[in-house]
Amino acid sequence: MPASSKPKKSTAGIALPHGKNATINDIARLAGVSKKTVSRIINHSPLVRQDTRERVEALMREVGYVPDPLARGLAFRRSFLIGMVYDNPTAQFIVNMQYGALDALRDSGFELVVHPCDSRSPGYIDGVRRFVQQQKLHGVMLVPRVSEDQALADMLDEIGCRYTRIAALPLGEKSKMVVTHDRDGAAEAADYLQTLGHRDIAMITGPGHYRSAVERTAGFTGALANRGIELPKSRIIEAGYTFESGVAAAEKLLSAKKRPTAIFCANDEMAAGVYRVALRAGIRIPQQLSVIGYDDSPLASRLWPPLTSVRRDTRDTGRIAAAMLIQPDEGNHGTRTVASVRPHLVVRDSCQPPED
Amino acid sequence: MPASSKPKKSTAGIALPHGKNATINDIARLAGVSKKTVSRIINHSPLVRQDTRERVEALMREVGYVPDPLARGLAFRRSFLIGMVYDNPTAQFIVNMQYGALDALRDSGFELVVHPCDSRSPGYIDGVRRFVQQQKLHGVMLVPRVSEDQALADMLDEIGCRYTRIAALPLGEKSKMVVTHDRDGAAEAADYLQTLGHRDIAMITGPGHYRSAVERTAGFTGALANRGIELPKSRIIEAGYTFESGVAAAEKLLSAKKRPTAIFCANDEMAAGVYRVALRAGIRIPQQLSVIGYDDSPLASRLWPPLTSVRRDTRDTGRIAAAMLIQPDEGNHGTRTVASVRPHLVVRDSCQPPED
DNA sequence: CTGAAAGCGCTTACAG
DNA sequence: CTGAAAGCGCTTACAG
Structure with missing residues (x-):
């Protein structure tokens, strides 16, 4: 997947290396600031003067600059990938959950990596561990029934991997839960x-x-x-x-x-x-x-x-679970209510009063 | 997703940095070779003596070394991610396709990133382009109906992204097709x-x-x-x-x-x-x-x-499409037959001879 | 068959 | 608020 061949809208007088995507160095040079300042802007650091920020951001839009997730990942020691770990629910449930997660990840720079597994097989927790560690995942969404497995959650805590659990009722740490009631x-x-x-x-x-x-x-x-x-x-x-x-x-x-x-x-x-x-x-x-x-x-x-x-709103559930993973607001304020989504009955034609 | 806290099986006398995963440097040092040699082994280069290769591979297994896909991706300018691009088929079809793709990717170091889209929306091709370029995808699987869109395939050719198309009949370059007949x-x-x-x-x-x-x-x-x-x-x-x-x-x-x-x-x-x-x-x-x-x-x-x-064997279809993407055997030998999967009728109880 | 140097595009300390 | 240096863990040229 080489560099774009669709040329960037090139601004008058702005010299960009041809046939390559702009890098942080190009932006820094063009904006006349250090790459560290550009980096601060990318990472929404408050330590940048307002007008500098605006000028650089305009430039980034202009040349279509997007930071390379691979390079950021290497430096951060963490990728921009969210994992979705699930066992064996119905197809529609999985797909809706994926749509929901993607709703939350859209335009965030994060992508969704799927990881089905078999929670009855003994090695499945190790499988998830390898998945998380090798890809240096930013976090994982745990879908029922794997979400109910405390041993899995314990393993993730142990290796310091953030996660959200989607389950029928609160399990373990509430700030990591999406409860479906x-x-x-x-x-x-x-x-x-x-x-x-x-x-x-x-x-x-x-x-x-x-x-x-x-x-x-x-x-x-x-x-x-x-x-x-x-x-x-x-x-x-x-x-x-x-x-x-x-x-x-x-x-x-x-x-x-x-x-x-x-x-x-x-x-x-x-x-x-x-x-x-x-x-x-x-x-x-x-x-x-x-x-x-x-x-x-x-x-x-x-x-x-x-x-x-x-009905359970599975798409919404997935959206919330993914959003919790990428919110910068990591500090669990403690007082926040636990995330949840409410089911409700959809009446069709399969019930009526009993005969007799 | 920090380093493993589960300690590696540490070999007698082998000093590994504690609390961190081994890197190519550790392997090189421990094996007494240059990191370039280790790199050659990782990439299955033939330019390594057999006994060197075996010794280093044993060491890698021993310490549980796995190359960092982020670092490899940065150096290669290409990630170890396969994208699955699909429009709007039924849930079961998508899920089976994903299972199949994952069958092929298992233990390959590649992961599957999902990308649903709306082929009726005008900007969808640009959406796929951004997805491919920003993530520097290794390749994408095109599922019907997006697989049938020649403009999408053309865009991918233009930016040099490898892809496989799953479709009812051969479309475009045959070496990129999985035909479902x-x-x-x-x-x-x-x-x-x-x-x-x-x-x-x-x-x-x-x-x-x-x-x-x-x-x-x-x-x-x-x-x-x-x-x-x-x-x-x-x-x-x-x-x-x-x-x-x-x-x-x-x-x-x-x-x-x-x-x-x-x-x-x-x-x-x-x-x-x-x-x-x-x-x-x-x-x-x-x-x-x-x-x-x-x-x-x-x-x-x-x-x-x-x-x-x-019946169409969707899982198998997905497996083949993903396998084609990660086969080192890139050179389309020309004579190879086009990949395909055959449907067949499953007879149940909904048909009988007509009355009268 | 093997290696030392430079570089991929970012960020983390550390200074100012 | 801003920057120069070093480093993340690999690979690509280039030598030998």
Whole structure:
């Protein structure tokens, strides 16, 4: 990736080396200041006189000067790269998170480097360590479920790498968190079903070692309990957040003598599994069975009837997590509230009051 | 991202600066060679004696030495970053492509930087140019539909940036292509429908300015023509590759006096739109209507009945495209065949012979 | 096959 | 508020 061949708008009388991008030396020479002063301006140091700053900044714009991140990185001993570390969520979730992160990084000089990994494999923490250290990353975003792994966070603390954790509830140091409040989203689903008149309700939740699953279950059962409905153990089935596991769980629930009139699923994939089983068994949604999902993925509106689901604003979540990493304002003022993003129920056509 | 705090396995008698990663100078000193020799070994130069090479390589492994990509990048005037530039395909496609690219980059020292963009916005080519030049990217992968934009490829040629283009058919310089042969995939769908006995067939295709759409249409209609079936214009509807546009196209097709007995959709999203309309209209799939999609996305198996679809191995495609970028073997030997990946039909339950 | 010098484009001390 | 020197960890010419 050699120098630009598109010539810079060359100012009258300004001599720039041809076929090469301007460097800090060119700017310094052209502006008649030392390179250190230019460096101060690049790094927004306050120790530069206002008029000097303005003159140099105008010059930089004019010649299209952008400091070389490689050279800055070498001198700083830190790159201008943000890593996104994730395990295995759905494609739409990853992509939205990336879009959000990129929203925050746009025009900041930082770029996003992706690092999927397998949190079940023993060496994955070392893999992240190598990734961070070899690339001298500026920071990393930890997406669920790796964000929930305290051992990973500990490793990053140990090597002094900044990070943000996106999780259902606050974990560890609050200034590094973006909380998605899954408990509240699930509670809203519960309230909605109760308001519709459902009493015999079931939930298909995610793996017990996912904090999101635990939170969604607690939020759902807690809100129902608040309204006088206790969910028996048999009405809560732990599945694997996958379509297939949703099918299996739904088969269990829907083949029972007495079927629940509503099922809340901890994600849309599993809700699609419920749809599949209901369709095969001739159970009509929403007439005979109300269903709610979680994620509000594209799948929710592809299903028929369109699925009522808890939306989480993943793009916004990613934007906030990335923004926290590149904010100069590093000092955690202590009093700042923890960053968070709120879920909310998107009502479509998959629920109605129970028959009878 | 400071130096490792996990101490290197320190060899007896080897003195490494504490709390810092080893540098090329440490290796040179410890091995008793010049740093230039170490550099030659890092860069796989043949101009090093075999025993010297082995001795130094053993030392590098021992102390866990990895060359600093920032320093190498500065000296080379090129980073160790591969960019992935994409416009707006489905989430699963992007994610699979990323996984594939990362498969190829694993342990290569290269990392993947993502760059979504909007090919309809006028400044997008300049955006890619800045991305490439500021980061001094080693190369970029061009994913459909940006891969089809000759102006983008021209810009990259002009600034001397290496790239690979993933597209339905060969475009421009063949050594930079990964061809997905969409024509063949669509032809396979056509043959299958003809074999089942369908004669009144329709197609919902993508936007005419997508080469993939053109190729899939050509492949489908061509294969049918070969088997004696001419598709009238009215049986080919151009839609937008989206669910909603698939719904609209299906409404047109299925409200006609005489409905087709089979519909081939240029992607799964639009096939889901056909399902939606058929379900609402009480048209049973596959009994009264056969449907085929393209992509074999997760959606294909979430639908009921499970959708027969043309699979493209996107992960493999990404792997090949990234591998081509980092192969030292730069000289296009000319005679090498163009890189390609073949689609194939995955038969599920959405097709059967036409009734009556 | 090997090496000493200079340089890539920045920043960090240290002075003034 | 500003600057000259040294250095970040590599590689590119140029010699031998």
